[in-house]
Amino acid sequence: MSDSLPTTHDWPTLEKGWVWLCGAGPGDPGLLTLHALNALRQADVVIYDALVQEQILDWAPQAEHIYAGKRGGKPSAKQRDISLRLVDLAREGKKVLRLKGGDPFVFGRGGEEAQTLVQHGIPIRIIPGISAGIGGLAYAGIPVTHRDVNQSVTFVTGHDQSGNATSSLDWNAIAKGSQVIVIYMGMKHIAQITSSLIYAGRDPHEPVAIVTTATTEHQRVLETTLSTATADIEEAGLEPPAIICVGRSVLMRQTLDWQAMAKGHAPRDLDPLGRGRPAESA
Numbered sequence: 001m002s003d004s005l006p007t008t009h010d011w012p013t014l015e016k017g018w019v020w021l022c023g024a025g026p027g028d029p030g031l032l033t034l035h036a037l038n039a040l041r042q043a044d045v046v047i048y049d050a051l052v053q054e055q056i057l058d059w060a061p062q063a064e065h066i067y068a069g070k071r072g073g074k075p076s077a078k079q080r081d082i083s084l085r086l087v088d089l090a091r092e093g094k095k096v097l098r099l100k101g102g103d104p105f106v107f108g109r110g111g112e113e114a115q116t117l118v119q120h121g122i123p124i125r126i127i128p129g130i131s132a133g134i135g136g137l138a139y140a141g142i143p144v145t146h147r148d149v150n151q152s153v154t155f156v157t158g159h160d161q162s163g164n165a166t167s168s169l170d171w172n173a174i175a176k177g178s179q180v181i182v183i184y185m186g187m188k189h190i191a192q193i194t195s196s197l198i199y200a201g202r203d204p205h206e207p208v209a210i211v212t213t214a215t216t217e218h219q220r221v222l223e224t225t226l227s228t229a230t231a232d233i234e235e236a237g238l239e240p241p242a243i244i245c246v247g248r249s250v251l252m253r254q255t256l257d258w259q260a261m262a263k264g265h266a267p268r269d270l271d272p273l274g275r276g277r278p279a280e281s282a
């Protein structure tokens with residue numbers, strides 16, 4: 001298929017009339033999977049989202065590139081149009097690559113698109129990607145789980161289909177049951193979300209990290225707390241897309257901010273949880 005893909009593996013062929021629904025990762029093109037690269041090399045047409053870095057499309061110079069950007073909160077009719085466009089392209093006999101930011105099945109409406117395709121008899125393949133809520137935090141030096149911090153993590157979306165704050169979520173239950181909460185699309189309703197968590201009993205001083213345009217050269221990370229997040233975001237002028245992480249795993253960044261270390265900065269604290277022992281013991 002391509003000299004840059006290992007030859008020890010049989011790479012699948014993107015056949016005419018098929019749609020491959022593929023995650024592009026959070027931004028850094030290096031976080032694409034090899035299956036994604038294989039797909040880019042073969043596609044006749046790539047339909048991509050707003051969060052897909054344009055650079056990634058350079059790996060599909062032979063393909064037609066169609067922008068299908070959607071902004072959160074817009075009416076869902078457009079989603080239907082995108083899904084049907086995929087059906088039409090497949091029926092025209094195209095090799096279709098549907099490229100979505102992060103992982104297509106994580107808050108990305110990939111499930112809906114796949115469902116429409118199957119309902120129309122279009123054969124599909126799903127290629128997972130690195131989701132921003134995991135990979136984006138890793139680029140900020142925040143491990144989404146750490147044995148000393150959390151045995152569970154909850155991924156939530158900050159707004160529902162209508163663009164409102166997610167009213168169907170039981171913030172009380174999340175506050176009580178989730179040691180670490182990773183919020184997608186949470187910027188618009190940050191004040192409401194943080195208040196709900198504090199009201200439900202979370203410590204107002206609990207650490208929070210906001211990571212915007214994670215894994216790209218424009219990545220910014222703000223460390224704040226539940227009670228100060230809204231004002232600090234405003235003051236810093238942070239804009240979406242952002243991943244918001246609530247919980248003590250944010251403290252690990254003091255040891256694990258590997259991007260700062262790569263620039264020569266020393267870790268701020270080797271034992272930010274105050275455990276007083278090397279992490280690998282016990």
Ligand code: SAH
Pocket residue numbers: 026027051100101102103104105106107108130131132133136183184185186211212213214215216240241242243
């Ligand atoms: N399927 C995607 C999520 C799509 S929803 C995934 O798995 O990552 C869109 C939301 O994802 C954004 O509003 C933001 O909360 C988050 N997101 C996606 N890419 C991001 C990035 N590079 N940096 C920060 N947040 C990102």
